[in-house]
Amino acid sequence: MTGEQVFEETIAKDQRVEPRDWMPDGYRKTMIRQIAQHAHSEIIGMQPEGAWITRAPTLRRKAILLAKVQDEAGHGLYLYSAAETLGADRGDLTRRLIDGRQKYSSIFNYPTLTFADVGVIGWLVDGAAICNQVPLCRSSYGPYARAMIRICKEESFHQRQGYELLMTMMRGTAAQREMVQDATDRWWWPSLMMFGPPDDESPNSAQSMAWKIKRHSNDDLRQRFVDMSVPQAEALGVTLPDPALRWNADREHYDFGEIDWVEFKRVISGGGPMNAERIAHRRRADEDGAWVREAAAAHAAKRAKVGAA
Numbered sequence: 076m077t078g079e080q081v082f083e084e085t086i087a088k089d090q091r092v093e094p095r096d097w098m099p100d101g102y103r104k105t106m107i108r109q110i111a112q113h114a115h116s117e118i119i120g121m122q123p124e125g126a127w128i129t130r131a132p133t134l135r136r137k138a139i140l141l142a143k144v145q146d147e148a149g150h151g152l153y154l155y156s157a158a159e160t161l162g163a164d165r166g167d168l169t170r171r172l173i174d175g176r177q178k179y180s181s182i183f184n185y186p187t188l189t190f191a192d193v194g195v196i197g198w199l200v201d202g203a204a205i206c207n208q209v210p211l212c213r214s215s216y217g218p219y220a221r222a223m224i225r226i227c228k229e230e231s232f233h234q235r236q237g238y239e240l241l242m243t244m245m246r247g248t249a250a251q252r253e254m255v256q257d258a259t260d261r262w263w264w265p266s267l268m269m270f271g272p273p274d275d276e277s278p279n280s281a282q283s284m285a286w287k288i289k290r291h292s293n294d295d296l297r298q299r300f301v302d303m304s305v306p307q308a309e310a311l312g313v314t315l316p317d318p319a320l321r322w323n324a325d326r327e328h329y330d331f332g333e334i335d336w337v338e339f340k341r342v343i344s345g346g347g348p349m350n351a352e353r354i355a356h357r358r359r360a361d362e363d364g365a366w367v368r369e370a371a372a373a374h375a376a377k378r379a380k381v382g383a384a
């Protein structure tokens with residue numbers, strides 16, 4: 076059998092494509108694209124919450140938030156390593172991110188205005204990530220699917236700590252309850268945008284689903300997230316900012332209002348409230364860390380020379 080036939084059979088049998096297997100150039104390209112977008116999202120995603128580590132209201136909240144932000148860094152490193160198995164270079168991917176030639180999740184381009192934002196990011200943003208990423212544990216590319224297993228376990232901790240933080244605030248003062256409602260109002264619609272454009276405007280979905288990279292469509296996962304979040308909002312005692320939200324017994328799903336796709340397109344093309352800050356921060360971190368990378372490379376080269384002698 077040719078490499079192409081083996082690849083086709085692997086996909087048809089729901090088996091895993093591994094780094095040394097033959098794969099179509101287009102498969103490699105779109106896998107690097109998606110994994111890089113995901114890795115960039117994890118690293119940029121450290122910024123919004125990282126801003127609250129020094130201002131957490133208690134030592135317990137600080138410790139939880141530190142652990143969560145460290146997890147995001149780890150997720151980014153797993154995913155850059157998965158991209159490297161496809162021949163990508165981590166430094167090149169970072170430059171593509173900083174130059175705007177690769178994307179990261181739109182959700183991280185919104186400001187975190189109060190500590191309630193930390194809870195709502197855990198509840199809604201990590202909740203959306205879980206909806207989107209649990210199916211990716213069955214993605215056809217082996218290293219990506221395997222990275223997802225640990226990432227999803229840690230995202231579940233992130234989601235639960237966020238929801239618990241909000242439950243605590245909702246049992247607090249009226250001002251704290253207002254902070255939670257205000258954060259929910261600001262993060263709800265951007266969370267729905269995390270799942271990508273509507274299916275009929277998604278240029279990558281058809282091929283990604285044919286190759287079993289994606290297992291469900293953007294709209295299906297978005298609907299799953301809405302259905303999961305409405306009861307959680309009710310239990311929390313907050314109102315989701317969508318007057319069109321209502322249970323549709325015929326569909327057995329919640330109907331919801333129209334997403335502002337003009338805002339979505341603006342944010343993913345660099346025009347969101349925080350895009351410039353997020354990229355400037357990432358550029359500064361990359362520049363400040365250059366000497367560490369150079370020293371590590373020089374040390375590795377010296378050891379290799381000694382080893383070869």
Ligand code: 3HC
Nearest residue numbers: 113116178179180181204268269270271277278279280343
């Ligand atoms: N933000 C930024 N860009 C987005 C986007 C979003 N919310 N949704 C879609 N896009 C981009 C896509 O990357 C693609 O652009 P590109 O071709 O230049 O890469 C374009 O918009 C068209 O979208 P498609 O639906 O055709 O693209 P995909 O098939 O790649 O689907 C996706 C988009 C659903 C985000 C998919 O890439 C995916 O599932 N990625 C892996 C999961 C992921 O990246 N999640 C990020 C969430 S943040 C996170 O997990 C951190 C955690 O701590 C919360």
